[in-house]
Amino acid sequence: MTIAAEQPQHPIIEVEGARISFGAVKALDGVTLKIMPGECVGLVGHNGAGKSTIVNVINGGLTPDQGSVSTDGNAVHAYGINVARAHGVRCVFQELSLCPNLTVVENVRIVHHDLGGVGWRGRARRIIEESLGAIFPGHGIDSGETVGALSIAERQMVEIAMAFSNAGTAPRLVILDEPTSSLDASLAKQMLAHVRRFVADGGAVIFISHILHEILGTADRIIVMKDGRIVAERPAGGFTAQSLFEAMGTVAKGEAARRESRDLAAAPVVLEQTGSGLSFTARRGEIVGLAGLSGHGQTEMLMWLHAQRSGNWWPRHNPAVAFVAGDRRLNGIFDLWSILRNLSIASLGDMSRRGFVAGEVEEGRGEDWRKRIEIRTQNIENPILSLSGGNQQKVLFARALSTRAPVVLMDDPMRGVDVGTKQEVYRIVRDEADAGRTFVWYSTEMEEVCLCDRVYVFREGVIVAELSGDDVNEANILAASFQGAAA
Amino acid sequence: MNLRPSSDTIRLIVPALSLASLLAAVFWLQPRAMSYVGLNLLFNLAVPIALATIAQMLIMAVNNLDLSMGAFVSFAACVAATFLHDNPPLGVLILLAAIAVYALLGVIIHLRDLPSIVVTLGMSFVWTGLAVLLLPAPGGHAPEWARWLMTAKPPLMPMAIVASIVIALLAHFIVMRSSFGVLVRGVGGNERSVERAGWSALVARAGAYGLAGAFAVAAGIALVGLTTSADANIALRYTLLSIAGVILGGGEFVGGRVSPIGAVIGALTLTLAGSFLSFLRISPDWQIGAQGAILIIVLALRLFLNRIESRERRR
Numbered sequence: 022m023t024i025a026a027e028q029p030q031h032p033i034i035e036v037e038g039a040r041i042s043f044g045a046v047k048a049l050d051g052v053t054l055k056i057m058p059g060e061c062v063g064l065v066g067h068n069g070a071g072k073s074t075i076v077n078v079i080n081g082g083l084t085p086d087q088g089s090v091s092t093d094g095n096a097v098h099a100y101g102i103n104v105a106r107a108h109g110v111r112c113v114f115q116e117l118s119l120c121p122n123l124t125v126v127e128n129v130r131i132v133h134h135d136l137g138g139v140g141w142r143g144r145a146r147r148i149i150e151e152s153l154g155a156i157f158p159g160h161g162i163d164s165g166e167t168v169g170a171l172s173i174a175e176r177q178m179v180e181i182a183m184a185f186s187n188a189g190t191a192p193r194l195v196i197l198d199e200p201t202s203s204l205d206a207s208l209a210k211q212m213l214a215h216v217r218r219f220v221a222d223g224g225a226v227i228f229i230s231h232i233l234h235e236i237l238g239t240a241d242r243i244i245v246m247k248d249g250r251i252v253a254e255r256p257a258g259g260f261t262a263q264s265l266f267e268a269m270g271t272v273a274k275g276e277a278a279r280r281e282s283r284d285l286a287a288a289p290v291v292l293e294q295t296g297s298g299l300s301f302t303a304r305r306g307e308i309v310g311l312a313g314l315s316g317h318g319q320t321e322m323l324m325w326l327h328a329q330r331s332g333n334w335w336p337r338h339n340p341a342v343a344f345v346a347g348d349r350r351l352n353g354i355f356d357l358w359s360i361l362r363n364l365s366i367a368s369l370g371d372m373s374r375r376g377f378v379a380g381e382v383e384e385g386r387g388e389d390w391r392k393r394i395e396i397r398t399q400n401i402e403n404p405i406l407s408l409s410g411g412n413q414q415k416v417l418f419a420r421a422l423s424t425r426a427p428v429v430l431m432d433d434p435m436r437g438v439d440v441g442t443k444q445e446v447y448r449i450v451r452d453e454a455d456a457g458r459t460f461v462w463y464s465t466e467m468e469e470v471c472l473c474d475r476v477y478v479f480r481e482g483v484i485v486a487e488l489s490g491d492d493v494n495e496a497n498i499l500a501a502s503f504q505g506a507a508a
Numbered sequence: 509m510n511l512r513p514s515s516d517t518i519r520l521i522v523p524a525l526s527l528a529s530l531l532a533a534v535f536w537l538q539p540r541a542m543s544y545v546g547l548n549l550l551f552n553l554a555v556p557i558a559l560a561t562i563a564q565m566l567i568m569a570v571n572n573l574d575l576s577m578g579a580f581v582s583f584a585a586c587v588a589a590t591f592l593h594d595n596p597p598l599g600v601l602i603l604l605a606a607i608a609v610y611a612l613l614g615v616i617i618h619l620r621d622l623p624s625i626v627v628t629l630g631m632s633f634v635w636t637g638l639a640v641l642l643l644p645a646p647g648g649h650a651p652e653w654a655r656w657l658m659t660a661k662p663p664l665m666p667m668a669i670v671a672s673i674v675i676a677l678l679a680h681f682i683v684m685r686s687s688f689g690v691l692v693r694g695v696g697g698n699e700r701s702v703e704r705a706g707w708s709a710l711v712a713r714a715g716a717y718g719l720a721g722a723f724a725v726a727a728g729i730a731l732v733g734l735t736t737s738a739d740a741n742i743a744l745r746y747t748l749l750s751i752a753g754v755i756l757g758g759g760e761f762v763g764g765r766v767s768p769i770g771a772v773i774g775a776l777t778l779t780l781a782g783s784f785l786s787f788l789r790i791s792p793d794w795q796i797g798a799q800g801a802i803l804i805i806v807l808a809l810r811l812f813l814n815r816i817e818s819r820e821r822r823r
Contacts, residue, residue, distance in 0.1 A: 082704060103706040118704065120697030122764040127690045132705050137687050167516065 031094035039088035050249035063240030071249040081105035109193030111184040121169035133188035152186035298483025310473030311463040318482035319463040343421035347433040411442030519758035548666035554779035559727035561753035566720040572624035576632035578747035584728025589648025589738035610721025614714040639740035646739035658733030679768035696764020
């Protein structure tokens with residue numbers, strides 16, 4: 022090499038063959054990607070495709086089980102948060118990640134290490150106001166205000182401005198994970214314009230969004246992920262909204278577990294809910310799916326349906342709805358109780374006489390359910406934690422099904438359950454539905470959503486599409502979950 | 509740009525108003541209290557309580573709770589009345605070691621993810637036991653300088669008021685203005701985001717505990733300076749008083765929302781509530797209940813204001 026008039030540019034970050042698994046789940050299955058200075062890379066994929074995981078690898082929060090990370094052409098062995106920050110990697114997370122009890126200025130102090138010393142408040146204020154002014158002119162945010170007192174959009178603006186601000190180490194790679202989800206159209210436009218300016222000045226951006234026209238209009242290159250792998254990578258011009266959907270979906274897995282469609286138009290309506298967006302109804306014996314990207318209002322809908330139909334102070338004598346929790350460790354099982362106690366808690370009223378639980382009735386029911394849904398245990402009096410995760414989930418199902426409630430609400434209950442158990446539960450759900458029970462099923466797994474008779478697709482807290490019969494398929498659900506399809 | 513006071517200022521209004529109205533009521537009942545000596549007598553015992561409240565506030569800023577505060581202040585008071593008086597270097601060493609133990613507790617609680625309530629409840633027996641070993645019966649002597657400090661008569665304002673203001677300002681500077689304070693409150697507000705920014709939440713928590721230990725030691729010394737002698741149970745009620753003081757002053761149990769100035773005001777209010785009830789000639793049997801009633805009224809007021817605040821935000 023002679024005089025380096027034109028040095029070959031090194032990628033800011035290069036991830037090679039990254040693999041990460043959480044238990045049996047492969048979050049990343051050999052991902053290789055390069056981010057060059059001066060480009061904006063769009064990253065798309067459905068729930069659980071591995072987008073957030075690769076973002077966490079790049080920002081140093083996760084160390085891959087296998088594979089390497091290099092910056093500026095040099096492999097880094099102990100890549101971590103502080104190394105990433107020193108190389109100018111900044112991140113705006115999907116869930117807001119400021120400290121709500123601190124002021125904007127104090128949050129700047131937390132983010133920028135090298136701001137310390139006397140007078141840091143003044144410096145922090147100048148830095149954040151400069152950055153806010155550059156991205157969102159006329160923002161009207163007082164940087165002395167507590168973050169908790171700001172609106173969601175303002176918090177998001179602060180967070181974006183924080184990522185692009187410079188306090189010693191200039192930002193070189195900014196990762197934006199759904200940055201526009203709480204911004205209105207004009208603010209989103211201002212932000213995207215700033216992304217283009219930043220890229221034109223030689224910075225790099227990784228841009229994740231469910232609004233496809235933003236990605237298509239802003240990114241130079243688009244990477245499509247699915248099941249922890251990169252399945253397509255092309256310049257943005259090489260994609261249309263349609264071809265992006267196709268790249269995100271499965272092509273090989275076709276009609277795996279499609280149920281025969283049932284005609285339920287004549288069945289009576291048992292649940293009805295109107296709100297902004299399409300209204301929601303569910304009929305007797307129907308399995309209604311709630312789909313869309315996670316965190317777009319499905320759980321809130323289930324909670325709302327539950328709150329509407331359960332007693333406020335006094336328990337209702339005839340329960341109208343039963344709930345199967347998704348996060349079973351958080352709000353499903355009672356860790357210290359036996360399997361039987363966990364199963365019978367929801368229907369104790371039916372098993373008691375004069376305020377005392379009738380032991381033999383409880384045991385009889387427990388035995389009955391153990392056989393019906395095949396909970397794998399010698400003795401139903403064993404502690405619940407002696408069961409595998411899938412069997413714990415079955416107990417939760419039995420808990421809901423053993424009530425007299427005609428409607429069962431399910432909040433993504435199959436997370437982390439093995440395939441065999443899933444099939445068993447699908448069978449139980451179908452049998453119960455045939456017997457006249459109604460299921461409202463939120464799931465992040467396409468396969469499960471496709472089992473439903475009818476599906477509502479959520480986006481940004483409202484129902485944006487209703488699919489039924491043969492329209493319930495992956496392509497239609499993806500198209501409705503991602504905004505920007507040819508409307 | 510906007511004239512609306514910040515939400516932190518609004519939070520300070522309730523404790524300040526409660527203190528002012530309580531003070532007005534006391535003056536009305538007993539006009540003679542409206543003097544240099546009277547004020548000093550009213551607020552004398554508030555100084556150690558204020559220090560203990562600040563210590564508790566530091567622990568609460570990192571979303572923990574310290575149930576050993578009273579026992580620890582008693583222990584510190586016993587050390588101050590014995591070793592610090594008889595053998596100052598050894599006394600200082602013991603107190604420094606106690607502060608180090610506090611920081612270590614923060615480390616253990618953080619690393620093992622233990623519930624702080626359980627750990628500190630256990631430690632409260634350790635501190636009480638050590639205090640009983642030092643002073644099996646009430647006794648000891650206050651160090652001269654502590655005695656002098658607590659009985660000094662500065663011009664214009666009585667010592668109790670001056671000390672309260674100094675404590676409030678010092679704590680405000682450390683907790684609200686310094687980088688360290690921001691970090692501590694950040695851990696309370698959103699620990700993950702602090703760690704994502706590359707800080708060590710462990711160091712922040714250990715620092716908060718260590719500093720709390722230092723304030724609690726100061727509370728013990730101040731208490732001995734006032735009472736001239738100590739006993740192993742001298743400050744047991746400080747545990748609940750300090751928690752009540754923090755909450756009265758606008759702090760919250762979780763979320764890193766604390767206010768040092770509010771906490772000192774809360775401590776003063778609690779002290780004054782006792783005197784107020786005596787002036788009302790309420791029998792001591794009922795005083796604790798009446799004190800609880802005052803607490804409930806002030807906290808209800810707080811909840812009410814919080815509700816208004818969140819309703820305004822939603823608009």
